[in-house]
Amino acid sequence: MKVSLAWMQQIAVNNRLPTDRKAIIKRIGAQLGAIEQVIDLTPIYVDVVIVKLISVKPIEGSDHLHVCLIDDGNTVKDVERTADNLIQVVCGAPNVSPGKMAVWLPPGSTVPASIDKQPFKLSARQIMGFKSNGMLASARELAIGDDHDGIVLIDDDVTAGEKFSQYLKLDDLIIDIENKMFTHRPDLFGQLGVARELCGIFDLPFTSPLWYGSGSATSRSGSDQLIINNELLSEGCPRYTAAIVNNLTVGPSPLWLQSFLSRTGIRQVNNIVDVTNYVMMVTGQPMHAYDRSKLTNAERLTISIRHPKQGERLELLDGSSIELADQDIVIADHDQAIGLGGIMGGKASEVDEHTTDVLLECASFDMYSIRRSAMRHGVFSEAVTRFSKGQSPEQCLTVMTYALDLLNQICPAAELSSKIADTFQSKPGQHQVSVDLPLLETYLGLKVEPDELLRRLNNVELNASIDGDRLNVMPPFWRTDIQSTEDIIEEVARLIGFDNLPLAMPLRSLNPPEVPRLIELKGNIRSLLAGTGSNEVLTYSFIDSKLMKITGQAIDRAFKLSNAVSPELQYYRCALLPSLLDLVHKNHKAGYGRFSLFENGKIHFNDFSDDDGLPLEIEALALVVSADRKSADEYYNGPAFYQARALLDYLLKGIGISHLPLRIDTIDKIKDDPLWRQFKQLFDGGRSAVVKLNDDILGVIGEFASGVSRGLKLPEYCAGFEINLAVLGSYVENEQSPYQQLSRFPKVWQDLTITKPISLTYQSLVDKLTSRLQTIVDKDLTAKLYPIDSYQSSGSDSINWTFRLEVGSQRRTLTDQEVTSIIEALQQV
16 A cells, blocks of 8 residues: 555645654554555656746757747756757657646756666757757656656646646655555555544544545535446445536546556546546545446436346456356446446446546445455456455445545536435444453553543544543544454554553463363373373264264254265264274274274264253263274284273273272163263164263263174274263262272282173172172272173073172281182172
């Protein structure tokens, strides 16, 4: 974003900005935005002089050269003059004429247009036998425009010898500020907004021009009909303002207008287009002019703002032809598209030298739509730069009035031939934002006096007031970025100057933050399972309906994504185990004979919600152990169920709750549980179980159903478990492992085998043994039972259960008789 210091000083005429340019550059870099380049125009135009053409005579033998005598008011020294104190210059321009005021580059000066390329220094030299002292300059040579067909002639009231830089205010500094610094500040994409901010950072009051700050619109209107059909009022074009202007004469813009546009990098086209660009560079609000005569049904003009029709194309002003996409915003007349809204107008309705009537447009577009369309078509313009930052629709009518006044100034015969049509979806405007003064002081690290606070904020027209200990700000319509307390704090800090804030570290406690219990539990689980050789994996939270069907998951209970990135990722998962089982065959196929996979993650159900009615996330842990036939025979003894059980027991012991009773129940007991009932189809009913801590269901463990194994190509040796970490965490948090001093006396281990009918479940047998053990063991003894093995011969209706008995004492060495009596009592259960 290029800004002109002279332009900003003209806007801030009530409060002249400081003359110290170094201070201005420093403040802008520190408090406004990063500076990319600074161009000082003063030395470029220091020698350029306004002169009067006294006589113009053609040179014989030349079809275009003239010998001119000019009057410089005797201001330039060391130049050859005639007896009448005039200076001779040879010029080939067709528009030289006696009595006109022109611009002269004397000998020894450098042509301004060559400064940034290869500087061309002028001298007095002979041309066709006539001495030419310097040259009379065109707009291109003066670097204020593209016109090179003739020299610059000045119609204003100027005097011979006057400095050209003084006439056009070219004693100027052009500051190029990085656009990214203004991304959240659409008002700073205009000279008016930057002038306001420059006053603010120098602690000077700024008042917007009456035509802008008041928001008033012209009361003039004509009789021509103009109908606006805004189909995108609620989604893409919240405001569209337009008017018809007649009796225009298209030609070059005034020098002052050309000069200001050229300084900010805008190419001059003609006076009509230049006015719209000038208004954009002042306010940050883009405008566009269409040649009315080139529009369909121009007498009763109807303009539509719509999405494109199928296959509709548009040739843009830059000559490119594009096929419009469904979501583009199109400006159209009765028959066809005439512009790509917010980006660029169409070639067919371009204003040219024959234009007399124009449709003048000032609109506001959805910034996200503009960004997408610009990227889609690869079309970028000054309008895109501003519309993609979210210009306020509140300024459209005001800016339209300003543009009409400028057109009248440049084309006095111009007249508004229609009413100003305005379609506007009024939305809640800016709201008051407040901040407590103590909080402001805490953030800034210093105390700012209330008077200074009000002065600095009101300098940039933020309408600030103080009520007790509360600072209230009512942002104007152009400050769409101020929405919260933090925005006000940042604004105060920036206006004061970040470099003026105290360099003090905030007071903070050195105590480490408390780690949440769930995070700590997950960390312990990872360490423990990784220590067993298990591998942690991280799978997608979304799975395919096919996988859900294979593993018996209830699809109707799962959240379905409306914008899934692929068909395989349509549903939020209701369990972790299906995601792990989907990896088993892939790993075996990759050459891994045996492995154990686990994952910590969240599961979701659409029929579970918290107190606020939001979807409830359930933290879970799942583990799968798997081995191919060769590895299973070599490394494991017994079914896969027991390996999964061993890992679960090791985990519970490692996190410190192995002293709690872990109960194993039949999987049928989960058929009515809303969380666990879906696992009944996942597991083999005869080789799986429900795991409980006291009466709370911790999870499910076991080998998998045959249909699941076939569907996912699982090996015969494969089992796993899934547990609820919230239940586990509650026991870890509330229970404390009892401390027991190590005994000085040896413990005794003895295995015993008990034969029971198959109708007696394992958990029932364990309950009976545990109850019996508690009644026969003395208080000074400790006794525990561990399951070792089970065996059922073919055709038998009974099972042999083998347990290991551990008995110890803190006071004495046990006798054989004591241990034998305990074993005999247990065998009678």
